[in-house]
Amino acid sequence: MTRYSPLPFACAVLGGLALLVAGSRAQVPPAPQTPPASQQSEVELTITGEPGTPPRLAVPDFIPLGSDPDTVAAAKLMGQVLWDDLDFEREFLLVPRDTYASIPPATSFTDVPLDRWRELGADGVVVGTVRRAGNTIVVQVRLFDVKSRRSAFGREYSGGPQSARLYAHTAADEIHKQQRGLRGVARTRLTFSSDRDGGRTSGVGGARTAKEVYIADYDGANQRRLTVNRTLNIFPVWSSDGRSIAYTSYRRGFPDVFVSHIFQGTFETPAGGDARVHNWLASWSPDGSRIAFTSNRDGNAELYVVNTDGSGLRRLTNHPAVDTTPTWSPAGNEIAFTSDRSGPPQIYVVPADGLGTPRRITTESYADRPTWAPAPYNEIAFAARTGRGYDIRIYEVASGETRQVTFGEGSNESPAYAPNGRHIAFTSTRKGKSHIFIIGRDGRGLRQITTSGNNFTPDWSR
Numbered sequence: 174m175t176r177y178s179p180l181p182f183a184c185a186v187l188g189g190l191a192l193l194v195a196g197s198r199a200q201v202p203p204a205p206q207t208p209p210a211s212q213q214s215e216v217e218l219t220i221t222g223e224p225g226t227p228p229r230l231a232v233p234d235f236i237p238l239g240s241d242p243d244t245v246a247a248a249k250l251m252g253q254v255l256w257d258d259l260d261f262e263r264e265f266l267l268v269p270r271d272t273y274a275s276i277p278p279a280t281s282f283t284d285v286p287l288d289r290w291r292e293l294g295a296d297g298v299v300v301g302t303v304r305r306a307g308n309t310i311v312v313q314v315r316l317f318d319v320k321s322r323r324s325a326f327g328r329e330y331s332g333g334p335q336s337a338r339l340y341a342h343t344a345a346d347e348i349h350k351q352q353r354g355l356r357g358v359a360r361t362r363l364t365f366s367s368d369r370d371g372g373r374t375s376g377v378g379g380a381r382t383a384k385e386v387y388i389a390d391y392d393g394a395n396q397r398r399l400t401v402n403r404t405l406n407i408f409p410v411w412s413s414d415g416r417s418i419a420y421t422s423y424r425r426g427f428p429d430v431f432v433s434h435i436f437q438g439t440f441e442t443p444a445g446g447d448a449r450v451h452n453w454l455a456s457w458s459p460d461g462s463r464i465a466f467t468s469n470r471d472g473n474a475e476l477y478v479v480n481t482d483g484s485g486l487r488r489l490t491n492h493p494a495v496d497t498t499p500t501w502s503p504a505g506n507e508i509a510f511t512s513d514r515s516g517p518p519q520i521y522v523v524p525a526d527g528l529g530t531p532r533r534i535t536t537e538s539y540a541d542r543p544t545w546a547p548a549p550y551n552e553i554a555f556a557a558r559t560g561r562g563y564d565i566r567i568y569e570v571a572s573g574e575t576r577q578v579t580f581g582e583g584s585n586e587s588p589a590y591a592p593n594g595r596h597i598a599f600t601s602t603r604k605g606k607s608h609i610f611i612i613g614r615d616g617r618g619l620r621q622i623t624t625s626g627n628n629f630t631p632d633w634s635r
Contacts, residue, residue: 218325219352220297220318222266228296228352231268232256235301235312236279243334247310248303251341255299255314257392258345258359262595263618264352268295282315291319299348303337310334314344316352326351338394356593361391362634363598364399364409364418365609369626374404374423381405384629386420388435391591391611391633393622399435408454411634413461421453430455430466432481443483444468452477456499456508458525465489465499465508465525476510478525489527498541501525503548509534511541520555520568534568535575542587546594547635550614554578554588554597565599567614578616587630590614598622598631 222228234252237244253270260267272293279285282300290298301314309331316326326348330340342359349357365387372383386409389396400406402424409420412432419432429446430453433439443464444452450470457464458478463485465478476489476496490496494514501508502525509522512531520543521531539558546552551570556563557577562584568575579585583603590597594614601610609622609631622631 218318218321218323220316220325222296227263227265229266229268229294230259230316231273231290231293231295231298232259232270233273233276233278233298233300235303236281238302238304241305244303244305244310247334247337248301251301251303251312251337254338254341254392255301255345258342258357259299259348261359261392261618261620262349262353262355262357263613264349264355268293282313285317287317287319287322295319297325299344301344305334306331308333310337312337312340312344316348338390342390358391358591358593358596358633361592362411362415363389363391363393363609363622363631364411364634365389365600365623365628365631366407366409366420367623367626367628369628370398372403386418386433387628388418389622392620393609396623396625399433408630410455410457410632412457413459413635415634419455419457419464421455427451428453430464432464441481441483443479443481444477445483454498456501458501459503459505465501467497467499476508476523478508478527487527489523489525490531496521498543500543500545500553502545503551509543509545509553511543520553534570534573537566539563540566542630544588544590546590546614547592548594550590550594554590554614556586556588556599562602565597565612578612578614580616585610589630589632591633592635598633600629600631 220228232252232255235248237248259265276289277286285300297316297318299316304311312330314328315324318325345359346357349355366384367387368382368384370385374383383403384405384407386399386406387396388399405423407421409418416436417432417434421428422431427448428451429442430444432441444466446452452466452468455464455466463478463480467474468477473493474495476499479486492514494512496510496512498511499508506525507522508525509520511518512521517539518541519533520535520540521533523531537557541556543553543555553568557566563586565578565585565588566575583601585599585601588597588599596611596613598611600607607627609628611620
């Protein structure tokens with residue numbers, strides 16, 4: 174294992190939100206999205222809808238308790254972001270915002286026209302206020318039950334004014350938890366590689382377009398570059414604590430697994446590659462203590478597992494075929510991977526200790542890039558060849574049955590589950606270039622995340 178000091182590779186400055194990489198600057202998010210200072214208020218109750226239907230919620234713009242442009246803009250932004258976050262999980266029916274014009278806007282929590290919101294069909298209405306206090310903004314959020322006229326949820330957040338989106342994301346996650354018992358994903362992030370910065374690199378395989386690793390909020394906001402070395406930086410994956418990203422990089426002229434501790438400004442190469450030993454396609458164990466990857470160190474492309482400190486290297490597979498793209502089961506006791514040992518690539522599963530025989534689980538014409546869903550969903554998403562391109566399919570481990578999520582619009586590849594297992598991020602060419610999209614595991618709720626350049630192989634923070 175090789176360790177590197179923060180400079181010249183990286184120098185993190187958390188307060189300024191800057192990361193210096195190889196002499197260039199790249200913007201990254203602030204340290205993992207910890208909820209802002211929060212205070213609970215009001216007695217909580219659960220809002221219900223009509224029998225058999227989810228509650229209908231309205232989320233108007235927040236109320237700016239001040240006329241300065243920043244406060245007014247933050248109030249509008251948080252109302253829209255919170256509406257989008259609550260709509261994303263489909264646990265509530267959201268009253269469309271373009272119907273709100275007939276409702277008199279409230280000026281405080283005491284004059285919310287609940288009767289008018291009830292006439293519009295809302296079971297609950299989320300009201301927020303924003304006020305400036307020096308260099309801090311104070312955000313209060315209430316969810317009112319329009320029938321009982323009681324507050325069902327109340328929180329107060331305070332912190333830096335640059336984190337308005339985070340306050341809305343936090344409120345969404347807490348409303349989902351308190352009202353629906355659901356772990357929301359509004360504060361999670363995506364990582365992916367992109368060629369949007371242009372440039373060409375030369376090395377193994379000849380000249381090609383450079384790719385850098387990017388980070389974004391789950392909804393595509395705040396897209397920021399992590400790597401700036403004008404080479405191939407591909408297949409990024411989040412650690413379980415959301416503080417590190419492992420990826421394959423050719424920055425030294427050959428592929429090796431790099432682990433960037435993005436909020437410390439350091440990186441490591443636990444697989445120990447060199448000009449002869451090449452390593453790629455890392456996958457973190459659920460507890461973050463180990464990394465599975467592919468390596469040619471013993472001649473063939475085999476799977477290996479190593480501790481994150483570079484110790485305890487173990488070989489998992491031993492076959493002349495190519496074994497690659499490992500993904501861990503939620504319990505950490507099995508690893509699914511792609512292998513062409515039986516002909517065209519298929520998905521196999523092997524014990525994580527390497528002591529069992531790999532078993533094949535797919536019978537597609539071509540299957541690749543498995544991703545194991547988090548608990549409680551015992552399933553594996555993968556890309557299957559369907560005609561000229563690929564589609565996302567899901568293998569249900571218990572039944573052995575496979576179902577399809579995308580249906581031939583473009584080529585759809587590299588699925589990655591959200592931490593609650595309800596959504597899948599993937600790469601698709603349905604808009605011409607390769608972009609990151611999100612879809613529900615039921616094939617509904619498609620959203621496009623990227624729009625610039627070509628973007629590949631997303632992974633979702635836990």
